Amino acid sequence: MTTEEAHTEMITRYGRPLxxxxxxxxxxxxxxxxxxxxxxxxxxxxxxxxxxxxxxAVAFDTEPVTHAQNDRVPEGARWTQHYxxxxxxxxxxxxxxxPEDLPAGAKVPVVLSAGSYFGHSGQLTVEGLPxxxxxxxxxxxxxxxxxLERGYALVMVDSRGFGGSTGxxxxxxxxxxxxxxxxxLDWTAAQPWSTGSVGMYGKSLDGVTxxxxxxxxHPALKAVIAQEPIWDIQRNMRSGGxxxxxxxxxxxxxxxxxxxxxxxxxxxxYRANAAWDTPAGPHPECPILNSASYMEPNPKAQTWTIRNxxxxxxxxxxxxxxxxxxxxWNTEAEGMAEFLANHDGPQRAWLGQWDHKRGGERTADxxxxxxxxxxxxxxxxxxxxxxRGTAPTVRYPDVVVEDSTGAWRAEASWPxxxxxxxxxxxxxxxxxxxxxxxxxxRSEPVGAxxxxxxxxxxTVTAPGAGNVMVRLHDVAPDGNAVMINQQVSVxxxxxxxxxxxSMDWTLGAGHSLAVDIGTVRPGVPFTNDWLPAVSSQRxxxxxxxxxxxxxxxxxxxxxxxxxxxWLDLYRQTHTATPAAGTPSFRLP
Numbered sequence: 001m002t003t004e005e006a007h008t009e010m011i012t013r014y015g016r017p018l019x020x021x022x023x024x025x026x027x028x029x030x031x032x033x034x035x036x037x038x039x040x041x042x043x044x045x046x047x048x049x050x051x052x053x054x055x056x057a058v059a060f061d062t063e064p065v066t067h068a069q070n071d072r073v074p075e076g077a078r079w080t081q082h083y084x085x086x087x088x089x090x091x092x093x094x095x096x097x098x099p100e101d102l103p104a105g106a107k108v109p110v111v112l113s114a115g116s117y118f119g120h121s122g123q124l125t126v127e128g129l130p131x132x133x134x135x136x137x138x139x140x141x142x143x144x145x146x147x148l149e150r151g152y153a154l155v156m157v158d159s160r161g162f163g164g165s166t167g168x169x170x171x172x173x174x175x176x177x178x179x180x181x182x183x184x185l186d187w188t189a190a191q192p193w194s195t196g197s198v199g200m201y202g203k204s205l206d207g208v209t210x211x212x213x214x215x216x217x218h219p220a221l222k223a224v225i226a227q228e229p230i231w232d233i234q235r236n237m238r239s240g241g242x243x244x245x246x247x248x249x250x251x252x253x254x255x256x257x258x259x260x261x262x263x264x265x266x267x268x269x270y271r272a273n274a275a276w277d278t279p280a281g282p283h284p285e286c287p288i289l290n291s292a293s294y295m296e297p298n299p300k301a302q303t304w305t306i307r308n309x310x311x312x313x314x315x316x317x318x319x320x321x322x323x324x325x326x327x328x329w330n331t332e333a334e335g336m337a338e339f340l341a342n343h344d345g346p347q348r349a350w351l352g353q354w355d356h357k358r359g360g361e362r363t364a365d366x367x368x369x370x371x372x373x374x375x376x377x378x379x380x381x382x383x384x385x386x387x388r389g390t391a392p393t394v395r396y397p398d399v400v401v402e403d404s405t406g407a408w409r410a411e412a413s414w415p416x417x418x419x420x421x422x423x424x425x426x427x428x429x430x431x432x433x434x435x436x437x438x439x440x441x442r443s444e445p446v447g448a449x450x451x452x453x454x455x456x457x458x459t460v461t462a463p464g465a466g467n468v469m470v471r472l473h474d475v476a477p478d479g480n481a482v483m484i485n486q487q488v489s490v491x492x493x494x495x496x497x498x499x500x501x502s503m504d505w506t507l508g509a510g511h512s513l514a515v516d517i518g519t520v521r522p523g524v525p526f527t528n529d530w531l532p533a534v535s536s537q538r539x540x541x542x543x544x545x546x547x548x549x550x551x552x553x554x555x556x557x558x559x560x561x562x563x564x565x566w567l568d569l570y571r572q573t574h575t576a577t578p579a580a581g582t583p584s585f586r587l588p
Contacts, residue, residue, distance in 0.1 A: 056131040058267050059095075066100055072133020076100050076148045079134050083269060086160070086167075086183040093164030093273060094184070095134040097142070097154040098193055107195045109387040110153045112213075113138065114177075114184050115206035116254055118156040119163035120270070121262045124253070132263035140360055141201065145376035152383070153193060157184040159209070161258045161286065164270035168286040169258040171251070171293040172205065173233045173307040177212045185213065189220035196220055197387040201379075203227035203358040204331060208309070214320060214343070215312045223386035225379060227323040227358045231335030232311070234304035237294055240489025240498060242467060242520065245529040247294045255287035310339035317345035319386045321379070323370070325354040326503050327570050329527055333502040337455045340414075348382060350375075351414060351504065352402030354564040363565055371402055371564040397559070403451065404474075404484070404505040406563025409556035415454035415504070417549040423515075423585045425544040430518040432466030434534040438518020439541075440579040442475065444586040450507045454549035456485065456500045460517060461543045466491050466535035469521060470498050470546075473514040473578050474507055481514060483574045488520045488530050491539065506553055513587060514578040517544055527574065550587065 057069035064078035073079045077097040085091055095118060102108065117123040118135040135156055141147050147154055159180050160167030170176035181200075189196045198220045200210040207229030214224045230236045237247050262274040296303040305311075320343055324333050340347060350359065352370060359375035362368055377394070384390040397410035428439030458470040469488045473481040487500040507513060520532040 056133065056265070058132055058265060059134075060267060064098075070131070070133050072129070072131070072136070073097075074134075074139065074142045074148070077142070078102075081164070081267065081270065082187075083164075083273075084183060084187045086179045088179050090160045090167035090180070091165060091273060092160065092180060092183055092187075093158045093270060094187070095156045097134060097148070097156075099148045099151065099153075102193065105192075107193055108151050108153050109195050109197045109199065109383070110155055110188050110191075111141070111147060111201050111383065112155045112157065112184060112188050112198050113200065113202045113206045114157040114181055114209045114213075115159055115202060116162040116169070116257050117206065118158050119257070119260055119262055119274070120266055121260060124257060126260060129263070132266045137206075138201070140358075141376070141379075144360055145379060147380075150380055150384075152380075155184070155188050163262070164266070164273045166273050169254055169290055171233070171290060171303070171307065172208050172230065173212055173309055174293075174303070175306065177209055178216065181209055181213050182216055182218065185216070185218045185220050195387075197222045199223040199225065199383045199387050201225045202229070204229065204356065207331075208233075211309045211313070211339070214316050214318045215309060217316060217318075221318055223319045223321070223383055225321045225382065228325060228328065228331045228356055229309075229322070230331045231309055231339045233307035233309070234299050235334045236332065238297070238299065239487060239530060240496070241297070241299075242488045242490055243297075243531050245531060247531075248291075251287070251291040251294050255290060258287070308335075310335040310342060313339050314342040316343050319346040319348075319382070321348040321382050323350045323359055324502070325352060325357065325564075325566070326501070326505075327353050327566060328355055330356040334499075337415075337502050346386075347398065347413070348378075348396070349399045349414060351399065352408075352564055353404055353406070353504075353567040353570070354402075355566045355570075357564075357566070367565050368562070369565060371406070372400065372408060372559075372561040397557075400559055400561075401504055402561060402564060402567075403553065403556075404567070405508075406567060407556070408559040408561030410559050411557075415502075415549055415551070417453060417551050418555075419550045419588055421546075421548045421550055421588055423546045423548065423587070425515055425517070425546060426584065427461075427541045427543050428517065429538060429540050432468075432519045432535045432537050432539050434519055434522070434532060436519070436521055438469070438471075438516045438521070438579075440581060441515045441517075441544075441584050442578070442581055443513040444583040445477070445510045445512050446507050446587055448509050449553045450587055451551040451553050452484070452503055452505050452507065452513070452548055453551050455502045456549070457547045458487070458498045458500065458515075458517075459545045459547075460491070460496045460498070460541055461494060462491055462496070462539055462541045463493065464491065464537055464539045466537045466539050467520045467532045468496060468498070468539070468541075469516070469518055470500065471516040471521075472500070473516070473576060474505065475512040475514045475578060476508075477510045479577060479580065481576050481578050482571055483527075483576055486523075486528070488532070490532075507587075512583065515544075515546055516578060517541060548587070 059065040158165040161169030207226040357369035399411040430437040
């Protein structure tokens with residue numbers, strides 16, 4: 001039985017997905033979930049609830065609460081809570097923030113986000129908050145972006161199994177997310193304060209649900225903003241058949257969030273939905289099945305094909321605004337190019353040399369993590385255009401890119417290329433020992449700055465079994481190098497094709513490109529967390545090829561901006577000295 005079939009069987013057996021008996025006086029059923037293989041905060045502390053907290057006004061469907069009544073409500077907002085069903089019988093919870101001065105009967109466009117991080121006790125852990133209130137996950141969108149002053153509503157929906165929603169948490173991007181986002185869009189568009197025009201917004205997991213929204217082709221969804229999402233869930237978990245630590249860490253994190261105790265002063269319906277340690281007993285199959293779904297090794301299994309968001313974007317037209325860090329260690333730049341190629345609607349993007357950061361985020365000393373001003377102005381220009389039909393007053397570039405020198409440029413689309421290279425690397429040998437065994441091929445120094453862009457691919461021809469890692473290095477004239485891209489795969493008989501991460505890296509004049517081919521090496525934190533089954537075999541590579549897209553940086557249309565802070569740290573932590581040797585190829 002597949003994981004998806006097991007979920008279906010479980011729903012059939014229990015009726016509505018994993019609800020316990022009704023809580024006294026609540027009128028709804030209780031969700032009970034127990035973490036498998038990991039102790040939740042509640043178990044670690046020996047309690048099943050957060051400490052008693054001073055009470056504050058709690059919002060209900062017909063009783064809005066303002067900042068004056070509850071200091072967790074943003075200034076200028078009125079907060080209400082709502083519950084609505086999905087098509088498969090789960091009850092979802094939503095926190096709604098409307099402009100406090102919105103006149104009776106007035107309607108506003110809505111920014112919607114759906115995911116796991118909106119629980120009232122905290123986003124990833126119990127945060128020790130003094131009393132209940134709406135999540136501050138997108139406080140920056142309100143305070144710095146001026147969402148309320150601009151006349152928008154914010155709706156934050158707990159995906160099933162999280163916060164105040166019932167049901168069983170499930171692997172990212174699959175049938176559960178699709179059902180929940182559909183229900184959230186249906187409900188949001190139909191509210192009396194909604195114009196019926198909805199834009200989705202998110203980063204990381206709720207960036208994933210924003211892409212799910214795009215793929216649903218829902219008539220109410222007019223625009224999507226997805227920051228640092230995962231474009232293909234399977235590829236993020238396994239690289240060419242080699243699992244990453246994420247196959248364990250991701251379900252562990254979300255199983256723990258799903259069992260996180262909520263606030264003692266939450267309304268009874270919310271607490272009943274969020275309960276997981278009731279006398280009815282746990283449903284351990286929830287986290288067990290969630291964890292098991294990430295272990296599916298077959299990339300063509302339904303578990304993964306339904307979660308290939310890039311492929312499922314084919315023919316979609318919802319206007320899309322995205323961010324992607326090329327140096328991401330969490331939600332990597334894998335599948336982005338396919339998603340953009342398959343998506344037929346208007347596209348906007350900020351691309352650059354950062355890690356897992358959102359637009360407008362700053363370092364502790366005030367520097368912008370993405371290195372560029374104006375994120376929220378662009379966000380609401382985009383929403384105004386597509387949710388209100390208001391023509392932009394400023395013409396923003398469709399794509400802005402920070403390259404590896406820290407310079408910013410404008411593009412009509414990405415990637416911009418003016419030539420390609422198909423480089424024959426020849427053969428060599430290495431031992432698949434999970435240590436350092438590899439052979440290296442190096443280019444002649446480039447005579448002028450040369451940009452490597454798009455999504456490189458490497459093809460390795462070998463008859464043996466084992467694993468292979470391909471790494472690209474930017475080698476300076478003094479021999480010091482920065483590792484600029486890497487990918488791994490289980491070797492297959494004949495040709496093994498590795499699609500590397502999308503990139504935008506400039507080799508300076510006099511620099512060379514070095515290509516390492518060898519065993520899956522251990523790496524620095526956050527860049528190499530693969531878990532290969534080491535074969536200890538001697539691998540003979542009969543031939544290898546690297547296909548690259550290249551571009552001339554001298555044609556760039558420069559824009560204001562500073563280097564993302566992560567870029568300097570990345571260079572410092574990813575230095576290496578590839579094996580010296582006579583250059584064996586040249587870049588055109």
